[in-house]
Amino acid sequence: MYLVFPISIFLTMALAVPTGALMVRVFIVQHDCGHGSFFRSQRANTVIGRLCSVITLTPFANWARQHSQHHGNWSNLDRRSGLDIYSDCLTVREYLALPRWRRWRHRLPRHPLVAHLLLPPLVFLVLYRVPFDTPRRWRRERLSVHLTNLTLAALFGTLALLLGWQRVLTVHVSVMVVASIIGVWLFSVQHRFDTAQWTRCGDWDAAAASMEASSWLHLPRVLRWITGNIGFHHIHHLNPRVPSYRLAAAHDAVQRIWPVKPLSLLRGLGAPWLALWDEASGRLVSFREINPCERP
Numbered sequence: 001m002y003l004v005f006p007i008s009i010f011l012t013m014a015l016a017v018p019t020g021a022l023m024v025r026v027f028i029v030q031h032d033c034g035h036g037s038f039f040r041s042q043r044a045n046t047v048i049g050r051l052c053s054v055i056t057l058t059p060f061a062n063w064a065r066q067h068s069q070h071h072g073n074w075s076n077l078d079r080r081s082g083l084d085i086y087s088d089c090l091t092v093r094e095y096l097a098l099p100r101w102r103r104w105r106h107r108l109p110r111h112p113l114v115a116h117l118l119l120p121p122l123v124f125l126v127l128y129r130v131p132f133d134t135p136r137r138w139r140r141e142r143l144s145v146h147l148t149n150l151t152l153a154a155l156f157g158t159l160a161l162l163l164g165w166q167r168v169l170t171v172h173v174s175v176m177v178v179a180s181i182i183g184v185w186l187f188s189v190q191h192r193f194d195t196a197q198w199t200r201c202g203d204w205d206a207a208a209a210s211m212e213a214s215s216w217l218h219l220p221r222v223l224r225w226i227t228g229n230i231g232f233h234h235i236h237h238l239n240p241r242v243p244s245y246r247l248a249a250a251h252d253a254v255q256r257i258w259p260v261k262p263l264s265l266l267r268g269l270g271a272p273w274l275a276l277w278d279e280a281s282g283r284l285v286s287f288r289e290i291n292p293c294e295r296p
Contacts, residue, residue: 001171002163013174020178021226027056027183028228028244034064037243054151057124057176061144062134071240074191075213077277078201083133085110085119086184087191089198092278092290107287112272116188120180125173189268190215190233195261196284198277210237211260216251218262224248234260 001019005012032038033049046060053060070087073079080088095103109115129149131142159168197212199205217231224231232247235254242250263271274284 001175002167005167005170009170012170016171016174016178019175021182023056023175023179024182024186025226025228026052027058027179028230030056030058030060030063031067031230032228032243034060034067035240037241053148054155056179057148057152058128059141059145059148062131062138062141063128065138065141066133071237074237075196075198075209076201076204077198078204085115086188089192089275089277089284092276092280092285095276096290107275110275110287116185116272117181120184121173121177123184124176124180185272186217186227186230189217189263189271190230192274192284193263193271194267194274194284195263196274197282198284207238210234211258215263215268216260217268218264220265223265 001012001015004015029038030049030052033045033052036042036045038048039045049060049064053063069081070084073081074087077091090106095106098106109119129145131138131145134142134145136142156168156172191214193215195212196215197209199209211234214234214237215231216234219227219231228244229247230236230244232251235242235247235250236244238254239250273286273288275287276285276290277283278285278289
């Protein structure tokens with residue numbers, strides 16, 4: 001991308017598509033390191049995870065601890081954080097109980113065009129620069145945010161001096177836009193899809209939630225490689241210590257005991273519209289399916 005920049009800015013930005021896709025694979029390596037699963041050595045996981053975090057612009061320690069909390073709460077209606085618009089949701093009853101203006105405030109950031117095109121780059125480029133949702137007692141995690149920012153400032157400052165800020169900005173922002181959009185869609189579709197099951201705390205079971213509330217996104221082989229096999233997300237939730245390069249084999253073994261149906265790429269592309277849990281029908285529904293005149 002740097003080499004072709006003097007030739008054509010459009011060619012440079014076109015190359016952001018495959019580069020951004022490869023960035024997703026780097027993020028999966030960081031993700032595995034955060035779970036301590038990519039290497040047997042915890043030190044190796046920490047070192048490589050931190051190196052990946054400079055590429056993905058995602059503070060390693062902070063993101064890893066935040067993500068670990070997600071693994072204990074997903075699909076549990078009684079343990080929702082309310083902060084994650086991609087794997088959390090309101091019930092239909094809760095949504096209809098809101099005043100009209102709060103419904104629109106809840107609905108706007110969850111519209112697929114906003115949630116999956118506009119917000120992902122802002123999350124990685126802006127929000128991850130500040131520990132906005134990190135408790136003050138998490139000192140190590142908050143420090144990781146600031147140290148990552150210092151490293152990025154030194155790296156991109158040096159690149160800007162050597163190559164020019166226009167070239168650096170064009171290359172890295174365009175790559176992060178592509179990578180963040182792909183990555184956020186992957187995370188969303190892993191937890192929101194048409195057959196996902198949500199339960200109350202008394203009925204929630206980690207194994208059942210893994211197999212019934214996390215998706216098996218059936219992708220072509222090349223997309224499986226780019227996404228680091230994270231499409232076998234039900235297996236990842238069943239045991240986060242399984243590294244990405246073992247997920248396919250683990251899936252084949254578990255499928256003989258507890259078979260699940262795959263989620264096709266086409267169905268996955270329509271999944272971002274699903275935003276509310278309908279306790280009456282036991283399924284995720286879109287805002288369009290709700291009668292605005294109805295009351296609980």
